[in-house]
Amino acid sequence: MVKNRPTQVPESQFIKLIYYWSHPTIQSISEKKKKHQEQQKFSHRMGPINFGRVRVALRTTKETNEEPKRFEMFLATRTSRKRKEVDQETQDAIDEFQNRQAAGETDEEAFESLFGKEQPGRVRYYGRSITRRNLKKHAEISKLKQQHQEEVTSLKAELGDMKAKQQHQEADLHGLRNMIKLLVQRSKPGMRPEEIEALLQDAQHSPIDANSAHGSTHIPNINMDNSEYANED
Structure with missing residues (x-):
């Protein structure tokens, strides 16, 4: 030798x-x-690459960043990095899995029918040191994160509605001010714009009378001839 x-x-x-x-x-x-x-059976083709890395790579390809299912991991780890065709044994398993899905079985049911139930200890296709307890804890954390995200989305929507209402009210107020300015200009053509603006500011900060407190929208008849601006023509 x-x-x-x-x-x-x-x-x-x-x-x-x-x-x-x-x-x-x-x-x-x-x-x-x-x-x-x-x-x-079904030897993987990942070489020294850890299954955890494969799982992370698959998760990043999903819009919701959700965990890949176990059969997705099976396909990813049984396909060579050069994307060559899988061996016949693996292809038969893929066909059987798809047939079981078509028959109404869930992904997990079809998976366990093909590969058997998990034994105590680590879970297949999750990498080393991952157990059922880890998966349960991860699922609970993911659920809490999803609930938090939904709450944040709901609050953002409410804030957007409040801003839209505020903008609508500001637009209505702006239109009302312009209408009042137009009425004042027609009743008193000689009044300067800054004088009209001062009049509106004064009216805005004046105490609300009893009629206004009851929600009246009546615009009082202002006698412009008796105003302090009558002698400024």
Whole structure:
């Protein structure tokens, strides 16, 4: 076996490696892993890339930034980075999943029918250290965030309505002032614009009489001949 040594590996290290591989314990571990690998189906094509990174990348492609479903993760991790066709076994699983969906099963029901229920511990396609408890907590946090966002959106809508009403009232007030100015100018053509404006300002800040308190919209008849501006022609 030494003759098969790679040229870049020193002979002394290669001999130690041969002894290591030949050890009964290592041989037993190797056989177990070999059998386990033979039993595996749908091998992923992500190499050293963590599934958590794949999940984040899929989440950013969604408008609502929602978590990708497990079968979406299955497709993403079983498709090569060069976007080549999946193997026949994986394609059969995809077809079966779509058939179950067409038959009325939900995504989770179809997924568990194909791959079985989750075992205690981490959840498939979520990366290491993710458990059902983590997912439940994440779902609760996401729900609270969504409720908060809905409340913020509702408050913004109410604020927008209030601003629109205020602008409408200001427009009505502006129109009313212009109408009063026009009436005053017609009844007293010689009055200067600044004098009319002063008259309106004075009327705006004067105490409201009893008729106004009852919501009367009657404009009092102002005798312009008796006003203080009558002698300024």
